Structure formats: structure tokens, C-alpha cells
Amino acid sequence: MFEERKRGGFFKIFITALITSLGVGIVMLYAGMLLAQRYLTTPGSPQIEQDINNLPAPQQIAVEVPAASESVVAAVAKTATPGVVGVSVLKVDSNSIYERNTAENWNIGSGVIVTSDGYILTNHHVAGGKNKRIVISLIDGRNIDGTTVWSDPVLDLAIVKIDQKDLPTIKLGDSDNVQVGETAIAIGNPLGLQFQRTVTSGIISALNRTIEIDNNYMEDLIQTDASINPGNSGGPLLNSKGEVIGINTVKVTSAEAIGFAVPINVAKPILAQLIENGEFNEPYMGIFAYDREAITYMDNNYKLDSGIYVVQVDKAGPAYKSGIKEGCIITSVDGRKMDTMMDLRCYIYSKKPGDIINVTHLSKGKTETVQIRLAAKIKDGLVTR
Structure with missing residues (x-):
């Protein structure tokens, strides 16, 4: 009797546990299906189309380029x-x-x-x-x-x-505004007329460079790594606007990618007089000077912080007659600061023979300002006007 109850009770417990386990399993399975549906399945088609339509098209995220696809x-x-x-x-x-x-x-x-x-x-x-x-x-x-x-x-x-009209021209830029690192483009005839108008490009590598050629010094040049060869001499060095910023002059033959150009600003006053008068009467001061970079070629121990150092004076010229001597340091002309010989040339060329300029200079530690009447430089001598 007791044994039958025990068996019956065990059977009931077993059935109850089985039913309970099945119920829990069903509940867990259903919950898993809900979770899977929520996290693992993709959204319906309408949602997919909506998301794709909201994405920016390639044209919208690409960098806008000009209509003309030409490079600079x-x-x-x-x-x-x-x-x-x-x-x-x-x-x-x-x-x-x-x-x-x-x-x-x-x-x-x-x-x-x-x-x-x-x-x-x-x-x-x-x-x-x-x-x-x-x-x-x-x-x-x-x-x-x-x-x-x-x-x-x-x-x-x-x-x-040349006696021609309606020729194509190139606009002149401002060499005073040139910066190291900006685009530089050279055009010329590197191997003669066989390869006319060859275009090379690079950057402005340095400014106010001085180089020695046949025991003479060329000052205040623009240095570029744009390829310049002998036939390029006289051709333009251009900026990214297509303006002439220099005239290509020389290349260092012992190194690659080192070429030089004369800053265009020094030619502007000369051209202005030629256009206006048909000739250029060069105003003459009668000195030659070096800036702080050029002076190191002559004496590494001499340091020039500012101004230009007078190394040669024409004793028949107006500067000498006004008291300018070799060794003087010119600091300004008519209140304009002078730090390079190119600065002085550009300003003097904007004047006319006979004009009076005020030159401030330093001599033996003393600052003095003198007046100089510019002369006219001609082939056979000097004519003061």
C-alpha cells in the first residue's frame, strides 16, 4: 500500500516537473524568438528604401570642382x-x-x-x-x-x-608679395627653338638670394625649383594667377632644381618710362651696395642687421659729392626703409635725373641725412640735370 502511494506520488511529481519544464522551455523559446526578431533580423523593405534615399549621393559629398577641370x-x-x-x-x-x-x-x-x-x-x-x-x-x-x-x-x-601691334601680353605681378612655398611656373625655350615654350612648375624656394657669377654678385633674386635651363633665360616666372613675378636668369649647374629669377618690380619703372617717353633716362646715384645676405660673401665676420652697405662709390657721381663714402650704411631714402639693393634700385628708377632725394645713412656710428641730386647716366659719362 505504502509502496503504491510512493510510486503514484513519484509519477505525479515527474509529470508535474515535465509539464513545468516544457512550459518554461516554451516561454524561453518564445522570448528568444522575440529577441531575435528585435535584434537580429533586418528592418522591412520600406525602412530600407527610406534609409537609402536619405544617404547623400556621391556628388553631394565630393569636393566641388570648377566647370573647367584644368589644373592651375x-x-x-x-x-x-x-x-x-x-x-x-x-x-x-x-x-x-x-x-x-x-x-x-x-x-x-x-x-x-x-x-x-x-x-x-x-x-x-x-x-x-x-x-x-x-x-x-x-x-x-x-x-x-x-x-x-x-x-x-x-x-x-x-x-x-619690335614694330608690331595687337600682340598678346602677360600681366605683370608684384614681386614684393611673393611668398616662399607658393606655386611657380616657368615658360621658355630650354633647348632652343626646337622645344619652344616648354612649361615647368614648382614652388618659390627662397627670396632675396645672392649668387656669385664671374666674381660679381647678383642680389635679391627669387629662387625656385621649377626647372630652368639656359634657353629659359629671359622667360617669365609666373605665379598661380598667371602674372609675371620674375624674369628667369640663371641656374646653378652644380645642383638640380635650383634656378633664379630677377624680381619683376625693378623693371616696372623702366618700362613705364619707355612706354611714356620712348626711352629710359636712367637716374644715377653713383653707388653700389650689398645687403646683409650679400655681405657674408665678402666677410663672414661682418654682421649687418638692416640697411645696405656701400662698397663702391663713383667719385664723379652725386652721392660722393654729398658725403656718401665707402663703408656707409644707407638705412632709408625719403623716409622709405632700404634693406636691399633692389629696394634702392626700384625707388631710384621711379625718379628722374635732376630729382632730389634725402638719404639717411650711418657712418662711423653717426646717423646723418643728406640731399642728393640724381644725375643722368649715359653711355659716355654723366650729365647732371
């Missing part, structure tokens, strides 16, 4: 190239005073058309000095004879004139 260099090359010319100069080398043994050589360089009526800026070593003929090669294939109307061997600049 390509755009500058397109607009500036017509204003670049080839400059072929026939020079005669004589071995005797009677010129019995002469050799004729064609030198090839580049130039920049700066006025529509034919003023062309180039280098002195391209178009300066004695020559027999100058031929300007235009982009339309014409070859026009030209004449050198001004040249300066110290600046290595020259201006050639």
Missing part, C-alpha cells in the same frame, strides 16, 4: 604661353681689331611680351651688348627683327622692341 599650371600655361617669345641673337666674335677673323654665333633665349605694341623683356646676357641681329619668334610662327632699347648687365635685364 595648365590654366596658366594656356593663358600665358602666347606672350612668350623666342629670342635669337646673332653675335659676332672677333679675334682682331680689324675683324679679319670673325665667327658668327646664334644665341637662343626667351622673352616676355609686356606691351601689345612690342616691348619685350628678356635678359642682358641674351640680348644685351654688341650684336648683329635680333630675331623675335612669335607664337603664330612669324619671325620679326627687333632692337635692344635698354640693357643692364648688373641686373641682367634687357628690353627689346
Whole structure:
């Protein structure tokens, strides 16, 4: 009896436990299905379409580009190239005073058309000095004879004139605003007229550089890593706006990617007078000076913080007569600070012979201001006006 109850009770307990386990399992399974549905399955189709439609299209997140897809260099090359010319100069080398043994050589360089009526800026070593003929090669294939109307061997600049009208020109920029690291573009004829108007690009590497050439110093040059070769001489160095900021002049042959250009601002007052009067009467002060970078070439122990150091004075010139001597440090002219010889040239060239300037200089620790009446520099001497 007791044994039957025990068996019956065990059976009931077993059935109850089984039913309870099944119930808990069903509940857990249902809960798991709910969780899975909530967290593991993807949303319905309407939700998917809505999310895709809300995503920005590729055009909306891409960087906006101009309608013309040209790069800066390509755009500058397109607009500036017509204003670049080839400059072929026939020079005669004589071995005797009677010129019995002469050799004729064609030198090839580049130039920049700066006025529509034919003023062309180039280098002195391209178009300066004695020559027999100058031929300007235009982009339309014409070859026009030209004449050198001004040249300066110290600046290595020259201006050639051709008798033409409606020529394509290149706008002149402001070399005082050039910054290291900005884009630099050179156009010229690196291997002569066979490869006319070759375009190279780089950056402005440095400013106010001084280099020594044949025991002479060229000061305040723009240094660039844009490729410059001999045939590029006289061609333009351009900024990203397509403006001329310099005239390419020389390359360091012992190193790659080191070229130099003469800042364009020094040529502006010269061009202005040529355009206005048909000639440039160069105002003459009668000194030559070095800035603080150039002075280290002569004496590493001498330090110049500001101003320009006078190294040569023409004793027949106006500066000497007013008391400027070798060793003086010119600090300002007419209240304008002077830290480079290029600063002084740009200001003096904006004057006319006969104009009076006030020069402040330091001599033997004493500051003094003197008045100088500028002379006119001509080939055979000086004429004071």
C-alpha cells in the first residue's frame, strides 16, 4: 500500500516537473524568438528604401570642382604661353681689331611680351651688348627683327622692341608679395627653338638670394625649383594667377632644381618710362651696395642687421659729392626703409635725373641725412640735370 502511494506520488511529481519544464522551455523559446526578431533580423523593405534615399549621393559629398577641370599650371600655361617669345641673337666674335677673323654665333633665349605694341623683356646676357641681329619668334610662327632699347648687365635685364601691334601680353605681378612655398611656373625655350615654350612648375624656394657669377654678385633674386635651363633665360616666372613675378636668369649647374629669377618690380619703372617717353633716362646715384645676405660673401665676420652697405662709390657721381663714402650704411631714402639693393634700385628708377632725394645713412656710428641730386647716366659719362 505504502509502496503504491510512493510510486503514484513519484509519477505525479515527474509529470508535474515535465509539464513545468516544457512550459518554461516554451516561454524561453518564445522570448528568444522575440529577441531575435528585435535584434537580429533586418528592418522591412520600406525602412530600407527610406534609409537609402536619405544617404547623400556621391556628388553631394565630393569636393566641388570648377566647370573647367584644368589644373592651375595648365590654366596658366594656356593663358600665358602666347606672350612668350623666342629670342635669337646673332653675335659676332672677333679675334682682331680689324675683324679679319670673325665667327658668327646664334644665341637662343626667351622673352616676355609686356606691351601689345612690342616691348619685350628678356635678359642682358641674351640680348644685351654688341650684336648683329635680333630675331623675335612669335607664337603664330612669324619671325620679326627687333632692337635692344635698354640693357643692364648688373641686373641682367634687357628690353627689346619690335614694330608690331595687337600682340598678346602677360600681366605683370608684384614681386614684393611673393611668398616662399607658393606655386611657380616657368615658360621658355630650354633647348632652343626646337622645344619652344616648354612649361615647368614648382614652388618659390627662397627670396632675396645672392649668387656669385664671374666674381660679381647678383642680389635679391627669387629662387625656385621649377626647372630652368639656359634657353629659359629671359622667360617669365609666373605665379598661380598667371602674372609675371620674375624674369628667369640663371641656374646653378652644380645642383638640380635650383634656378633664379630677377624680381619683376625693378623693371616696372623702366618700362613705364619707355612706354611714356620712348626711352629710359636712367637716374644715377653713383653707388653700389650689398645687403646683409650679400655681405657674408665678402666677410663672414661682418654682421649687418638692416640697411645696405656701400662698397663702391663713383667719385664723379652725386652721392660722393654729398658725403656718401665707402663703408656707409644707407638705412632709408625719403623716409622709405632700404634693406636691399633692389629696394634702392626700384625707388631710384621711379625718379628722374635732376630729382632730389634725402638719404639717411650711418657712418662711423653717426646717423646723418643728406640731399642728393640724381644725375643722368649715359653711355659716355654723366650729365647732371
